[in-house]
Amino acid sequence: MSEGAQDTLAEAEAFLRLWHDEQPGTGPVRSRLREVSAQIEATGTYRHTFAELEYGARVAWRNSARCIGRLYWPSLLVRDCREVTAADGIAAELVSHLRLATNGGRIRPLITVFAPQVPDQPAARVWNEQLVRYAGYRTGGRHVLGDPRYVDFTDAVARLGWHGAGGAFDVLPVVVETPEEGPRLFELPGDTVLEVPLAHPEYRWFADLGLRWHAVPAIANMDLSIGGIRYPLAPFSGWYMGTEIGARNLADADRYDMLPAIAERIGLHMSSERTLWRDRALVELNRAVLHSFERHRVWISDHHTESRRFMTHLERERRCGRVVPGDWAWIVPPISGAATPVFHRQYDDVDLRPNFYLDPLAARLGRHGGLDAGCVRSASG
Numbered sequence: 001m002s003e004g005a006q007d008t009l010a011e012a013e014a015f016l017r018l019w020h021d022e023q024p025g026t027g028p029v030r031s032r033l034r035e036v037s038a039q040i041e042a043t044g045t046y047r048h049t050f051a052e053l054e055y056g057a058r059v060a061w062r063n064s065a066r067c068i069g070r071l072y073w074p075s076l077l078v079r080d081c082r083e084v085t086a087a088d089g090i091a092a093e094l095v096s097h098l099r100l101a102t103n104g105g106r107i108r109p110l111i112t113v114f115a116p117q118v119p120d121q122p123a124a125r126v127w128n129e130q131l132v133r134y135a136g137y138r139t140g141g142r143h144v145l146g147d148p149r150y151v152d153f154t155d156a157v158a159r160l161g162w163h164g165a166g167g168a169f170d171v172l173p174v175v176v177e178t179p180e181e182g183p184r185l186f187e188l189p190g191d192t193v194l195e196v197p198l199a200h201p202e203y204r205w206f207a208d209l210g211l212r213w214h215a216v217p218a219i220a221n222m223d224l225s226i227g228g229i230r231y232p233l234a235p236f237s238g239w240y241m242g243t244e245i246g247a248r249n250l251a252d253a254d255r256y257d258m259l260p261a262i263a264e265r266i267g268l269h270m271s272s273e274r275t276l277w278r279d280r281a282l283v284e285l286n287r288a289v290l291h292s293f294e295r296h297r298v299w300i301s302d303h304h305t306e307s308r309r310f311m312t313h314l315e316r317e318r319r320c321g322r323v324v325p326g327d328w329a330w331i332v333p334p335i336s337g338a339a340t341p342v343f344h345r346q347y348d349d350v351d352l353r354p355n356f357y358l359d360p361l362a363a364r365l366g367r368h369g370g371l372d373a374g375c376v377r378s379a380s381g
């Protein structure tokens with residue numbers, strides 16, 4: 001057996017034992033292990049049953065150290081698209097993913113798993129960091145129209161022939177790359193991308209800022225790793241926590257950078273940091289996000305509620321005798337950190353599998369808009 005096959009076997013064994021230990025009634029692990037080791041011996045890889053895939057994907061979420069939203073890990077819906085390998089078919093399933101996940105605003109945590117990486121057979125990928133993101137256009141100098149995070153990605157899709165409308169919130173196309181067809185562009189049908197225009201519960205002028213955000217965050221560039229098998233295309237999505245939008249995407253100086261404009265409209269004194277104009281603008285922006293999603297009946301959670309849920313998750317997992325991997329800098333919300341219970345404790349930042357990983361090869365090839373290592377925190381998961 002090659003070294004690679006031996007690693008696969010060792011990971012397969014660890015995963016299958018975990019799943020049989022945690023899920024009573026899954027039959028004897030011994031016979032399944034014999035089967036899997038024979039498959040690996042003959043082909044260098046093995047095929048997960050649907051039940052294994054489903055459980056593996058759920059545990060990958062459970063093990064995601066950066067995600068505060070893990071309480072609901074057992075209810076993750078798993079779609080098996082391992083047989084879909086042509087770019088057209090993949091694009092159609094990505095659209096279905098968004099429709100099913102959006103669910104008219106009652107967002108369901110969902111993952112769609114495409115074909116794994118097997119020896120000598122590169123798998124399909126998408127270039128996008130998330131299925132739905134907004135274009136960023138350089139408008140001369142350092143100014144960017146849209147989301148500055150996706151300026152390079154926007155350039156890359158322009159080279160593939162995409163023409164954006166030139167607005168601040170143009171939904172980018174999806175680039176599906178298969179070994180047979182290379183990279184191909186797909187525009188998401190307008191009705192698959194639910195968006196919420198932002199207004200404020202008291203400031204009437206807020207709507208005039210023309211801000212909006214999409215309802216479903218769907219990470220598309222991470223490898224799902226289960227029992228020694230890598231799934232390079234396994235987009236997953238949940239609902240938003242308000243701060244991801246209000247305290248990061250629309251607020252960060254290198255993203256939409258909206259705090260100065262909001263503070264100015266409120267009439268805050270910006271000549272001194274001590275007026276805390278940034279902080280006050282942040283709170284109002286976050287109120288607008290939560291208020292607008294709620295008014296449009298799109299699920300979103302606030303950071304106080306999500307923090308409490310995470311404490312419940314920690315307690316449940318402790319009772320099951322499990323370690324909860326956690327990365328403090330990602331778990332603690334980007335505003336009012338110490339006002340939430342998750343601030344006042346420490347976490348084990350351990351790497352448990354199954355899990356999700358950023359593909360190091362893809363990162364090296366400069367896959368566009370990847371969550372690079374230097375990327376400051378924003379809640380994942």
Ligand code: ARG
Nearest residue numbers: 217238239240244378380381
């Ligand atoms: N922080 C990312 C964003 O703003 C999304 C990461 C996943 N978040 C989630 N709630 N599932 O788009």
